[in-house]
Amino acid sequence: MALLHQRFENDNVFVVPFDKFLNWARLSSIWQMQFGLACCAIEMMAASASNFDIMRFGVIPRATPRQVDVMFVAGTVTIKMASRIKRLYDQMPEPRYVISMGSCANCGGPYWEHGYHVLKGVDRVIPVDVYVPGCPPRPEALLEGIIKLQDKIRKDSYLRKPAK
Amino acid sequence: MTAQDIHDKLKAAFGDAVQEAKLDAMQPWIRIAPNRTAEVCAWLHDQPEMKLDYLMCLSGMDYNNGKLGVVYHLSSIEHKHKIVLKTECPKDDPHVLTVSGVWGTANWHEREAYDMYGIIFDGHPDLRRLLMPDDWDGHPLRKDYKVQEFYHGMKVPY
Amino acid sequence: MIEAKTLPTNYVTKPGAIKSSSGKTLRTEEMIVNMGPQHPSTHGVLRLEIIIDGEIINDVIPHIGYLHRCFEKHAEHMTNYQQVIPYADRMDYCSAITNEWAFALAAERMLKIEVPERVEYIRVIMAELQRIASHLIAVGTYGIDAGAFTPFLYCFIDREKILDLFEMTCGARLLYNYVWIGGLSHDLPPKFVEQTKEFCTYFRPRIKMINDLLTYNEIFVKRTANVGVLPKDVAINYAASGPMLRGSGINWDLRRDDPYSVYDKLEWEPQIGKGEVGAVGDCWDRHIVRMREMEQSLNIIEQALAKLPEGNVQAALPKRIRPDKDAEVYVRTETPRGELGFYVVSDGTASPFRVKARGPAFVNLSVLPEISRGAMLADLVLIAGSVDIVLGEVDR
Numbered sequence: 122m123a124l125l126h127q128r129f130e131n132d133n134v135f136v137v138p139f140d141k142f143l144n145w146a147r148l149s150s151i152w153q154m155q156f157g158l159a160c161c162a163i164e165m166m167a168a169s170a171s172n173f174d175i176m177r178f179g180v181i182p183r184a185t186p187r188q189v190d191v192m193f194v195a196g197t198v199t200i201k202m203a204s205r206i207k208r209l210y211d212q213m214p215e216p217r218y219v220i221s222m223g224s225c226a227n228c229g230g231p232y233w234e235h236g237y238h239v240l241k242g243v244d245r246v247i248p249v250d251v252y253v254p255g256c257p258p259r260p261e262a263l264l265e266g267i268i269k270l271q272d273k274i275r276k277d278s279y280l281r282k283p284a285k
Numbered sequence: 286m287t288a289q290d291i292h293d294k295l296k297a298a299f300g301d302a303v304q305e306a307k308l309d310a311m312q313p314w315i316r317i318a319p320n321r322t323a324e325v326c327a328w329l330h331d332q333p334e335m336k337l338d339y340l341m342c343l344s345g346m347d348y349n350n351g352k353l354g355v356v357y358h359l360s361s362i363e364h365k366h367k368i369v370l371k372t373e374c375p376k377d378d379p380h381v382l383t384v385s386g387v388w389g390t391a392n393w394h395e396r397e398a399y400d401m402y403g404i405i406f407d408g409h410p411d412l413r414r415l416l417m418p419d420d421w422d423g424h425p426l427r428k429d430y431k432v433q434e435f436y437h438g439m440k441v442p443y
Numbered sequence: 444m445i446e447a448k449t450l451p452t453n454y455v456t457k458p459g460a461i462k463s464s465s466g467k468t469l470r471t472e473e474m475i476v477n478m479g480p481q482h483p484s485t486h487g488v489l490r491l492e493i494i495i496d497g498e499i500i501n502d503v504i505p506h507i508g509y510l511h512r513c514f515e516k517h518a519e520h521m522t523n524y525q526q527v528i529p530y531a532d533r534m535d536y537c538s539a540i541t542n543e544w545a546f547a548l549a550a551e552r553m554l555k556i557e558v559p560e561r562v563e564y565i566r567v568i569m570a571e572l573q574r575i576a577s578h579l580i581a582v583g584t585y586g587i588d589a590g591a592f593t594p595f596l597y598c599f600i601d602r603e604k605i606l607d608l609f610e611m612t613c614g615a616r617l618l619y620n621y622v623w624i625g626g627l628s629h630d631l632p633p634k635f636v637e638q639t640k641e642f643c644t645y646f647r648p649r650i651k652m653i654n655d656l657l658t659y660n661e662i663f664v665k666r667t668a669n670v671g672v673l674p675k676d677v678a679i680n681y682a683a684s685g686p687m688l689r690g691s692g693i694n695w696d697l698r699r700d701d702p703y704s705v706y707d708k709l710e711w712e713p714q715i716g717k718g719e720v721g722a723v724g725d726c727w728d729r730h731i732v733r734m735r736e737m738e739q740s741l742n743i744i745e746q747a748l749a750k751l752p753e754g755n756v757q758a759a760l761p762k763r764i765r766p767d768k769d770a771e772v773y774v775r776t777e778t779p780r781g782e783l784g785f786y787v788v789s790d791g792t793a794s795p796f797r798v799k800a801r802g803p804a805f806v807n808l809s810v811l812p813e814i815s816r817g818a819m820l821a822d823l824v825l826i827a828g829s830v831d832i833v834l835g836e837v838d839r
Contacts, residue, residue, distance in 0.1 A: 155483050159510055159835055160536035162487070163580065163617060167606075170599035184483040200436055201418045202488055202509045205480050231529065233443045235520050236513045237425050237432040238417060241443045257617050311552070311772055340682050342773060342784050344799035356786065358773045362679060362695055369773070390682035393809045401515075416508035416838055426515055 140279045147190070147216070148274040150179040151267065154189040156209070158196025161223035161257045165195045168260035175260075178267055186212040191270065193263075194249075197225035197232065198240040210247045216277070220266050221249045224256045231256065286334065288313035291368050294335075299325055314356075314369035319381040322355075322372055323408070326384045329359065329368075336361045337368065340388040345398030349428045353379045353404050374404065383409040401426040459496065473501060476820075480509050484588050484824045487834030489808075491827070498819045503812045507805075510838040518798035524550050524764040525624055527798065531785075532618040534800060535836040538577035540569045541778040543622040546798075548703060549774040549785040550624040553766040561754035562626050563705045568639070568747045569609075569621065571740040575646070576605045577779035578733045581831045585730065586657050588828040589666055594657045601649055604642055611635060625760040636748055643741050650738055658727075658734055667730060668721030671814045671826035678724070681810045684803050685781025686732040687830065690716035691724035697777035709746045711739045726829040733831075736779075765793050780804050780831055802836035 129135070153175075157165050169175045169182060183189050186209045198206060210219065221243050224230035229241030243249060250273060253266035288308045292315055296303050302321040307314055317325050329337045337359040346354040357370040372381055383406040385391040395406045396415040403424040406412060417425065422433050432441055456473040463469050478491040488509035494502040514534060518527045531546040532539040544566055551558065583598035606616045613621040613629050621628050657663055673683065678691045688695055696713035698706040714735040716728030768791035775784040781803030790796035807830050815826050 154481075156481055158488055159512075160533055160617060163536060166580075166584075167599060167603070170603075171596050172600065172603045182483075186481075197510060197512050199509060199511055200439060200441065201511070202480060203439055204437070205509075209481055229443060231533070232512050232517065235516045237430075237441065237516065238511045238513055240439060245439055259616065311770065338679050341775060341782070342786055342799065342801040344786050344797070344801075346788070346797060358784070358786065362693070365700060388682065389677070389680045389813075390806055390809060393805065414508075416511040418508070425513070 140277070143279070144275050144277050148271040151190045151270065152181050152183050152188060154186055154192045154209070154213070155182045155184055156192055156194065158194070158198065158202065159225065161195035161226070164257040164260055165193060165222065165263065168263045173260040173264065175264065175267070178264070180267060187214065189213060190216070191218045191220055193220045193222050194226045194243045195222040197230060198243045199238050200240055201238070203240045203246050206243065207246045218250045218270055219243070219247055220251045220253060220270060222253045222263060222266065223258055224254060227252045227254060286364065286366050288368060291315070291335065295325065295329075298328060312367070312369055314371050316371045316373065319372040319374045322382045322384055323386060325370070326357070326387045330387050336363050338362060340390050343391055343394035343398065345402040345404055345426070347402060347426065347428050348373070351376050353402050355381055355398060355404060357384070379404045380407055381405075382407050385409055400424070403427065456494070471496070478823075484828065486584060486828065486832055489832065489834060489837070491823070493820065493823065495820055500815050500818050500820060500823060503815050503823065505808060505811055507808070507834070507837050510834045512835070512839065514800060514839040515798055518795055521794050523793055524795060527795065528623065529618070529620050531800070532620060533835060534802065534839055535778060535780065535783070535804070535833050536618060537580050537833050538573045538779045539618050540573040540622060541776060542783060543619070544570060545774060545776040545778070545783045546785050547622050547624045548776065549772055549787045550764065550766070552772045552774060553770045553787065553789060554761060554764065556625050556759055556761060558626060558759050559754045559756065560705070560752050562756050562759070564747050564751050565627060565631060565756065566622060567704055567706065567709070568744055571743045571747075572605050572608060572639070574740045574779045575737050576602050578737050581733055581779070582653065582657070582730070585828045588824050589663055591657055591660070591663065594653055597649070597653060597656070601646060604645070608635065608639060608642065611638070623760060624764060626758065627756040630756045636751070639744065639748060643745055647738070647741060650734060654734060658731060664720050664727060667726040667825055667829070669725050670818060670822045671726045671829060672722045673724040673810060673814050675724070677810065677813055681813065682806050683781070683810055684806065685777070685779065686729050686736070687781060687807045687810070689713060690729035690732045692716055692718070697775055697782055701775060703776060708750070709743050711743050714739060726825055729829045763793070765791070767791065778803060780833065780836065781807060800839050802839060804830070804832040804836040808832050808837055
């Protein structure tokens with residue numbers, strides 16, 4: 122309600138472009154898939170606990186990929202796991218986003234040199250929208266990642282560009 | 286029981302299966318033949334004065350001189366003594382008799398040694414890869430291992 | 444789409460037959476259900492292939508390796524023993540200090556270094572704080588497995604206070620790189636002793652609160668009593684350790700039975716499962732062992748704070764870490780999950796020749812098929828949760 126608090130002048134009516142309204146609704150309730158892989162999962166759990174409270178951003182953890190908007194890839198992606206991640210990403214309904222959390226998901230992390238079983242970055246199998254650096258990133262860094270994703274959703278448009 | 290006692294009793298019971306020993310090392314070890322591991326370990330497990338019933342760790346080794354090996358760290362909950370056993374086998378024909386009949390925990394440890402080094406444990410009930418995907422090429426922890434370039438379309442090295 | 448191939452185990456489902464109430468014979472068959480790598484209750488990327496006959500489990504086949512991060516290969520290629528410590532951190536990420544300590548102990552034994560007494564006491568304090576933090580994660584997520592969401596939130600509030608203490612000392616919340624070979628990276632900051640004492644007085648009544656919320660709750664007791672019973676001989680044969688072993692009634696704690704550091708100068712008791720609400724060695728026993736260990740850790744911390752001597756924590760840091768050519772050692776320590784062992788072999792150079800990490804969760808997980816046969820499908824979640832696995836340690 123902070124967006125609308127004391128903003129009305131005369132009547133309780135305001136006019137807004139439809140896609141701005143839709144974007145506002147979508148970014149205020151980004152549902153995430155519980156998908157912690159490694160150490161970053163513990164920081165993700167700490168972010169959803171009381172001290173950092175990710176739910177105040179509207180982010181609710183759901184267990185199934187069919188009901189989520191965003192997948193936090195938190196932790197190291199191994200080669201054995203990569204095909205399962207691709208399958209889970211394919212099962213998410215559009216519009217879907219991916220936040221890559223931690224160095225391992227961004228680029229392979231500390232295992233980049235001799236990790237024969239580590240996929241050097243989850244963007245080798247799925248497209249990523251926001252990268253959150255850190256090893257592990259603090260819960261506040263994850264919250265900033267969500268805010269950046271919210272900024273990205275705010276700029277989304279449903280109208281096709283006019284034909285040239 | 287000290288390591289010297291264990292070594293003497295083992296030598297008395299098994300003779301030439303006991304190949305070498307270094308009893309003055311920080312953690313004394315005894316080397317046994319790779320095709321007699323199950324008998325020796327079962328004897329050490331069942332003897333009441335040894336009672337080495339806790340297999341702490343089973344590690345594969347690549348000695349970088351054409352030999353692979355397995356190192357067993359045993360301990361006893363009752364007597365609180367420990368001993369290290371080792372075996373060696375040639376790299377081009379690595380066969381070691383399994384001890385998974387003596388200790389149930391050896392099952393997964395031996396699967397991991399097979400996965401990482403390629404040591405074949407004769408008599409193992411389920412010798413498959415444990416950590417790597419089933420269609421991976423090569424045995425990663427060997428000293429001469431070269432990582433493959435692509436796996437199912439994904440680039441493996443950085 | 445990329446398809447990885449995992450060969451199925453050579454399992455052939457067994458057909459069966461049951462008589463229905465109308466006298467006809469119904470043909471039944473076992474079903475193979477996959478509790479896949481992505482699952483809210485598997486505590487990480489673990490795949491369980493469950494063979495069930497109706498609701499009764501006939502067999503469970505765990506598939507691991509989804510988090511295999513090549514720790515042993517990295518350890519062989521590091522240019523220095525000290526560089527292995529951050530990788531050891533990331534193995535059991537819920538209790539990083541104990542991992543670092545185990546590896547540092549192995550290197551110190553090979554180099555025959557004596558660390559100052561202040562270092563020993565600080566390591567004990569940090570390890571016991573870490574034990575409480577790790578058990579809080581275990582208990583909180585175990586509550587979620589059983590369906591109770593509130594204990595998770597309460598446990599994490601208390602855990603944040605411990606992480607504040609760690610952050611004050613070494614700057615990191617989860618993966619510290621604090622215990623170095625021969626000493627520590629930082630000394631304790633000025634307010635640490637006072638704040639830790641405050642934490643101990645704050646936390647003691649919270650254990651009772653979590654017990655009232657979760658442990659003695661009738662629903663939780665009914666779900667965990669007599670479930671997943673681990674008999675004594677199976678536990679020793681499968682080399683279970685930590686709360687898995689002690690929950691089955693075996694009085695074995697490495698801090699007392701294979702002592703290291705200054706644990707023999709402090710007074711505390713290993714906690715054992717006694718079968719108070721069900722059989723000895725069921726899931727409830729393992730849970731109560733963890734709860735009581737948190738209390739014992741508070742006792743250890745308070746005693747260690749009282750006995751903390753002065754000194755320089757970086758006095759014994761070696762300039763060059765180069766053990767003898769044939770030095771090899773196996774060192775085991777008691778982490779919150781059990782016996783973590785490092786088998787380190789040196790070849791005389793500055794980097795290790797072989798480092799084998801024996802993770803307690805790896806060995807404890809291999810008992811899972813033995814203790815879940817005959818249980819119901821809904822019990823499997825609680826049995827797997829009571830093993831308290833951390834996949835980083837299982838897969839290394």
